[in-house]
Amino acid sequence: MTTTPAQGGRIPAATRIAVGGSAGTAPYDVLVGRRLLGELPGLIGTAARRVAVLHPEALTETGEVVRQDLADHGYETIAVQLPNAEEAKTAGVAAYCWKALGQSGFTRTDVIVAVGGGATTDVSGFVAASWLRGVRWVAVPTTVLGMVDAAVGGKTGINTAEGKNLVGAFHPPAGVLCDLAALDSLPVNDYVSGLAEIIKAGFIADPAILDLIEADPGSARRPEGPHTAELIERAIRVKAEVVAGDLKESGPREILNYGHTLAHAIEKNERYSWRHGAAVSVGMVFAAELGRLAGRLDDATADRHRAVLTSVGLPVTYRGAPWERLLGTMRVDKKSRGDRLRFIVLDGLARPAVLEGPDPALLVAAHAEVAG
Numbered sequence: 117m118t119t120t121p122a123q124g125g126r127i128p129a130a131t132r133i134a135v136g137g138s139a140g141t142a143p144y145d146v147l148v149g150r151r152l153l154g155e156l157p158g159l160i161g162t163a164a165r166r167v168a169v170l171h172p173e174a175l176t177e178t179g180e181v182v183r184q185d186l187a188d189h190g191y192e193t194i195a196v197q198l199p200n201a202e203e204a205k206t207a208g209v210a211a212y213c214w215k216a217l218g219q220s221g222f223t224r225t226d227v228i229v230a231v232g233g234g235a236t237t238d239v240s241g242f243v244a245a246s247w248l249r250g251v252r253w254v255a256v257p258t259t260v261l262g263m264v265d266a267a268v269g270g271k272t273g274i275n276t277a278e279g280k281n282l283v284g285a286f287h288p289p290a291g292v293l294c295d296l297a298a299l300d301s302l303p304v305n306d307y308v309s310g311l312a313e314i315i316k317a318g319f320i321a322d323p324a325i326l327d328l329i330e331a332d333p334g335s336a337r338r339p340e341g342p343h344t345a346e347l348i349e350r351a352i353r354v355k356a357e358v359v360a361g362d363l364k365e366s367g368p369r370e371i372l373n374y375g376h377t378l379a380h381a382i383e384k385n386e387r388y389s390w391r392h393g394a395a396v397s398v399g400m401v402f403a404a405e406l407g408r409l410a411g412r413l414d415d416a417t418a419d420r421h422r423a424v425l426t427s428v429g430l431p432v433t434y435r436g437a438p439w440e441r442l443l444g445t446m447r448v449d450k451k452s453r454g455d456r457l458r459f460i461v462l463d464g465l466a467r468p469a470v471l472e473g474p475d476p477a478l479l480v481a482a483h484a485e486v487a488g
């Protein structure tokens with residue numbers, strides 16, 4: 117993304133999606149459009165003196181554009197470069213950010229701006245949650261996945277050696293700016309990875325998403341496709357509605373974890389060489405098979421998972437780590453309670469529900485379906 121602040125010319129109006137406050141947190145907006153950089157100072161506010169722009173290595177130029185723009189608005193700015201992708205989600209990188217904030221004299225009224233994909237917004241949001249026990253942050257997601265999922269909802273965190281996202285905090289951003297122009301530079305694999313979370317939103321809540329993709333899967337894979345903005349906005353609305361009702365995942369929010377129990381185990385066992393969305397794709401097929409085998413999901417909806425995911429080029433099989441190892445990793449999933457594994461399954465299209473402590477034989481059978 118190398119957007120510049122609005123300078124003359126007609127700028128199409130941005131779509132504004134409100135995320136209601138919950139658990140004592142303030143509401144905020146997700147803006148979807150183009151050339152949104154001009155909105156950033158308003159979100160940072162006048163109480164801030166310093167702004168830290170955190171970005172991955174791949175977006176050094178974009179990070180600098182954002183930093184310079186904020187400097188031109190009178191803020192004292194620093195840019196903090198993070199590793200790309202999952203390598204950024206470590207305690208070491210968080211500590212590096214804390215050091216940069218400490219050295220620049222970052223106070224409680226100062227603001228972090230996260231420019232990047234979900235990995236960047238996850239670690240940056242966690243740094244914002246933990247620095248001085250919580251400072252304001254703004255998300256500028258630059259991937260499909262970041263826009264529709266990671267930047268919205270306030271789940272922030274990092275990985276540990278034992279598993280994915282095991283350390284973190286609920287700390288919603290002050291606002292989210294989704295500049296669709298950013299997607300033009302995204303490698304196609306990363307673009308498609310984000311479609312997995314859009315398709316997840318389709319299965320758990322908004323089947324119109326599935327209809328749109330199935331009508332023309334080829335164009336769904338491209339940022340210039342005719343339905344890009346609609347797909348992104350629909351998925352954001354699903355997420356916004358769910359998190360507004362249950363920020364801290366005391367119940368209803370768990371539906372957003374559809375497909376994630378196995379997905380996180382795949383990611384960890386593949387040492388994060390798989391993109392999150394690709395793993396979620398396999399994880400959703402597994403969850404659909406589990407629902408079918410448990411007698412809860414009809415054949416047509418279960419089969420629809422493989423069809424729509426394959427149509428956009430997402431993987432639906434995984435033959436890497438053996439089942440016992442995946443099972444061991446799944447036990448530290450945050451939905452587990454004591455020794456009981458819990459999965460999100462579907463009782464039908466857009467009817468997500470929890471499956472508690474399933475018969476181990478069902479899990480083995482569902483795994484066999486994705487292990488081919």
Ligand SMILES: NC(=O)c1ccc[n+]([C@@H]2O[C@H](COP(=O)([O-])OP(=O)(O)OC[C@H]3O[C@@H](n4cnc5c(N)ncnc54)[C@H](O)[C@@H]3O)[C@@H](O)[C@H]2O)c1
Pocket residue numbers: 117172173174175199200201202205232233234235236238258259260261262265266267268269270271272281298299300301302303306309310313391392393
């Ligand atoms: N907090 C949440 O609610 C939530 C939700 C979903 C996913 N996640 C997390 O999000 C992460 C995945 O995010 P992701 O799919 O955005 O991947 P990512 O952040 O790892 O980005 C993928 C790659 O694309 C690069 N990149 C980012 N934007 C770019 C652009 N516009 N042009 C070119 N390159 C660009 C990145 O530097 C990286 O190398 C995972 O860690 C996942 O756990 C969090």
Ligand SMILES: O=C(O)C(=O)C[C@@H](O)[C@H](O)[C@H](O)COP(=O)(O)O
Pocket residue numbers: 265269271280281313365369370372373376450
């Ligand atoms: O926002 C949520 O809640 C989700 O579960 C969204 C997921 O897509 C996302 O990958 C999330 O980071 C997973 O959370 P975790 O609690 O399972 O680590």
Ligand SMILES: [Zn+2]
Pocket residue numbers: 265313376392396
């Ligand atoms: Zn996810």
